[in-house]
Amino acid sequence: MHMADALISPAVGGIMWAVSAGFTGYSVRKLTKDPDEGIVPLMGVMGAFVFAAQMINFTIPGTGSSGHIGGGMLLSALLGPVGGFLTLASVLLIQALFFGDGGLLAYGCNLANMGIFTSFVIYPLVWRRIMKKGVTAKRIWWGSVLSVVAALQLGAFSVVLETFASGRTELPFSAFVVLMQPIHLAIGVVEGLVTAAVLTFVWQARPELIEPNRAHLQAGVSLRKVLVVMGIAVVLTGGALSLFASSFPDGLEWSMFGVMGEEEITAAGTVHSTFSDIQEKTAVLPDYTFKVPDGATELTETAALAGTSVSGLVGGAMTLVLAGLIGFAVTRFRKRETHA
């Protein structure tokens, strides 16, 4: 689920950063208005808990495989959506910095995919509704599984959209969706069950810890507000994307302008491939259309962009060697200096 930097364009990364920053700012305001100062240390420790809990392998009955705890829904159920969202934000930040799980520019995307949907969409729409009539063990089970599955589906779809809007991979939209959604359905069921098991245990031992006691932290998170904020985010994202993007006839592919003003040069259209043998090879994805070159100039331009002409390759190799040499020289020089 962690989105890597390499998959996104600066434009998409920037927009998602802005959206996430908006939600973070809103959450912080809500939190600092709250007189419950104990929530900050609790959020800090809960973040660490999610880390530790993610290291536990839960064996899935009837299969040889195992799953992990997700954390987003668990945090929201225990800390309220605002606290849960901010706690997840700190977990994602540490994962990006220390483990390279999800990039720095993709941080906004990850926060949106895993945090915003869980805390500000699924929590009020699914979890809250189910718990409205009072917490019972059965409701915890249903609520956890449904919430986690729904959150992961939204998140996975968002990953596909972001990847697609960035145009950094050739994977067709439909294929990506077909790949991502079922995988995350399975992951969601397992994560939902683990979350439910943990929440039920906590509820039986210390019922006061399961959320309603933090009601003041969600009074303001009304459905209408959420929808308004999401709407603004969608309009912003869509507007910015359409600024950058030009859609192809099939309406699915976007080509991005480089953020620095250079127009991306790709195959100018998508025409059905004439190579039937190729079509056969990829029959799993029948509605995909292959790109064929439009003209010779376009080809050389692609080659130039990719840097794959002979001179380009020689030069590329040389820059690598040069970079290595400079690094080596600096290291040697620094060692001598410290010895002297």
Add this chain to the structure above:
Amino acid sequence: MSHHRLEAIHLKYAYPDGHEALHDVSFEATHGECVGIIGANGAGKSTLLMLLMGLLHPGAGTVRIGEVELTRKTLPDIRKRVGMVFQNPDDQLFMPTVGEDAAFGPRNAGLSESEVQEKVTAALSRVGILHLRDRAPFKLSGGEKHAAAIASVLAMDPDILVLDEPTAGLDPRARRRVMGLLESFSHTRLITGHDLDMILALCPRVVILREGRVAADGPSSTLLADSELMEACGLEVPLSLQPCAKCGYVGHRKCQVDMPQTGGSPCESR
């Protein structure tokens, strides 16, 4: 009259679930005194400390520090004067480095940055870990963690120190070092613990709690040696006050019975 006086007057406390932890506890610690607070698990030690620190509010009775009564209003001021060292230093060292942790209290007190750094330096030097200033807490040994936790409290210049099991989980050498440190302070000290040898060595006076009441209050050397009292309170006479298994003598002197293998003396080694 001194600030360094701590008084508990008829303290009563019941937890929200109805469990009555303290029934009626009164005692007093005067300037520079080092008082041990002991009792079996569940006797009310932790509750008492929470009440003294204002983390819980008593159902009845009062806590007085110097001449000031502990109320919600006087709480911030009193917390500057009473410092508490937690049993588990991991709970107390919550900042990313030892130095930052020691700076947390002074910064909250609104001191200028140069004053903050002065206090931090002084506190870390006092416990002998100035060189660990930039170290992350998870890089410290058990003894170093305890020292850092003590320093973080010292940095606030308290008049009174409350220490919850200061030697728990330490190896013998680290335990000895922490004890030496505590012995060298001139603050009024309240020390709890199950390490009764430590209590005996540090505190001339003990308050023994039993089921939420003060069972005894007096000189450690007499009370801790009273096996009947100790038994009744769910405790045991500390090793150093138990008679030598060989010669039956209580106290430090050469064992009367020779040990053939080593020729050593169990009495002396205590």
Add this chain to the structure above:
Amino acid sequence: MPDVSSAVRDMHRMEALARSNTGVHRLHPVTKLLTVLMFLIAALSFERHAFGRLLPLFLFPVLTAALADLPWKPFLKRLLFVEPFVIGIGILNPLFDQVPVPFAGFEAARGWFTFLSLFLKTTLTVLAALQLIACTGMERLLAGLHAMGLPRVLVLQVSLTYRYLTVLAEEAGRLLTAYSLRAPGQKGIRFSAWGSLAGMLLLRSFDRAQRIHHAMQLRGYDGHVPLPPGTMPGMADAVWFFGWSCWFALVRFVDLPLWLGRLMTGG
């Protein structure tokens, strides 16, 4: 459970690297953050076939490693963990885009370059992020983020999460050891113990959070977070940031490898 300890060990190693005192370490955290940001924008703004043109960007991680005395092994090891996801998504590219592109006298499917481009970008971006923390450290990085507008509450919260990660991971490790000793041969936690195992850890974490809150209150915490005053960037910071920015811009707008290659081959 090797998982727990190895992740924590990796973190501690990063923290240890951040403790040395080279010129790069001494740079202002905001400078380093902004420079890495420029680097990321430059690298990611290359379109999806860019391959050769990404190579000059390697000067940044290479020189950072040299100047900050950073080893390569732990970083490359981390890369190995992260790379598979991107490779998984990218490996299909040659199937989907078979436009032939001249490649050193031969022709190759253009999808290969999309794939290679993804691979290079992952390597570059992950290295940059890891090196950033390894030559800055969490504490100083948070100070930098605070200077750039991260609210105090979040600074405290992130630093608490970072601080207690080790403590809770060790606690989880002990729980898992206790479990596996009484359930020999089991690879994971079986269903009946799911709730109680993680739930116990959770309840203990709640109690710990309360004790920490007490410790904070006793030292004057009232919801307001005290932070050390920030420092100001100096001359070296300006040189680092603008120097690298110029290099990134040059690499982005001028096809250096092509230029260099033509010079060498006379093409």
